[in-house]
Amino acid sequence: MHGGGPAVVAGMPLDHAYLTENVGLVEAGCVNLARHIANTKSYGVNVVVAVNKFSTDAKSELNAVRNVALAAGAYDAVICTHHAHGGRGAVDLGIAVQKACENLTQPFKFLYPLDISIKDKIEAIARSYGASGVVYSKQAEKQIEMYSRQGFSGLPICMAKTQYSFSHNAAEKGAPSGFVLPIRDVRASIGAGFIYPLVGTMSTMPGLPTRPRFYEIDLDTTTGKVIGLS
Template sequence: MFRRLNKLGIYKTKPDDLTPEEVKKFARLDIDPDSITWRRVMDVNDRFLRKITIVQSPEEKGTHVLVHTGPFTNIAHGNSSIVADKIALKLVGPGGFVVTEAGFGAYTGAEKFMNIKCRYSGLTPQCAVIVTVVAGRPLDRAYINKNVAMVEVGCVNLARHISNTKAFGVNVVVSVNMFATDNEAELNAVRNAALAAGAYDVVICTHHAQGGKGAVDLGVAVQKACENVTQPLKFSYHLDISIKEKIEAIARSYGASGVEYSEQVKASFISYIV
């Protein structure tokens, strides 16, 4: 705003100090509409909008989707809002199911979901689904060909995710997203490793190719897991311990033997309520 005022030869900083003439100069009302141009234009024919049913997907028989705050754990706690979850629970009723995402995997999104969101909201999950694939993308050439041994080595990471999630007292179902490049031996290696790590069930899912039809077995497994809850929800730490102890509890859950603090961090502890 000040740059525009300066270009007009006006060097005032308070709107109330502007004269009527200066206001007229600053906010031009005599613009010729034919002189306005746009760098980008999108033309949408609104007759197609009349066919849309808001928050429903006809391909999935009217499944509601509530998007309220995003599951981006690099900028926040990595979960959708408590409001969205409570609305969804009210919509589906006592016998329904609500799927809510914890972004960035079991090592951040899920941990914050349990320790922060569930603790604050009082919501209790009956099941956790960990999604995995045989091989990530992009791939080095060494990972393209069949290599069961390499898959088994990589499953150590998956096992830790399962262990950490089970520690909260929920049943864990592992969903293995299958792609055309996967082979049965490697898929079985993932399945066996997940079950050995304590997963309630492991489902090979083909919804990447088949849509909702390819995830029906996953839905059945989740329903069974929810119906067979045997433990209450557990948290990684109690609220009545110090911030230092909370950090160390989280670090241990990730496999750390300890935490080293800089002097600056140590000094900042005093600003937290402990």
């Protein structure tokens, strides 16, 4: 969840606020979770929230996340311990997902009719993020016009956007609203069947974690075996 607490910096110890019981801070961060639940439900699916339990989490904090999730409309919210216990720590989560799939009351639907324009689709998605509007670069305008002329405007949209915020600005945590979403470029994967706008400075190179796993891979010069692979 993207809340309003102290910054989390890769390679640095967590701030004390994240290591001690702080229900208020957890609840503040849950505004992000609540919007994700609302957005996902708009596609006609049941939402199950996995509340991952770590050693520093207090029971009151875990229950706060679960309560907010249910109040926001989640089908279920399950506290699970697969980080520590592997598969057996997520059995209840699996059962909840199965029940959610079995009890769907409507078919999956897109956020927008597929026969509306490319811009209308982009703007429907932007509104679900909390944006008040969208601004297009000249390049984006050119690409939209070209794809529309070529007959591809009926394709769905897959936004290429930072995962750290609902906005284009990774530093905007929580559930920001009223921002204008900048579309830098618009590209298409015709074979796969979708159009993908590039939001702000977002890159389309393969996603990597903050510390890629190759840092942990090495060669044991004594045995000749590669270590750090699983």
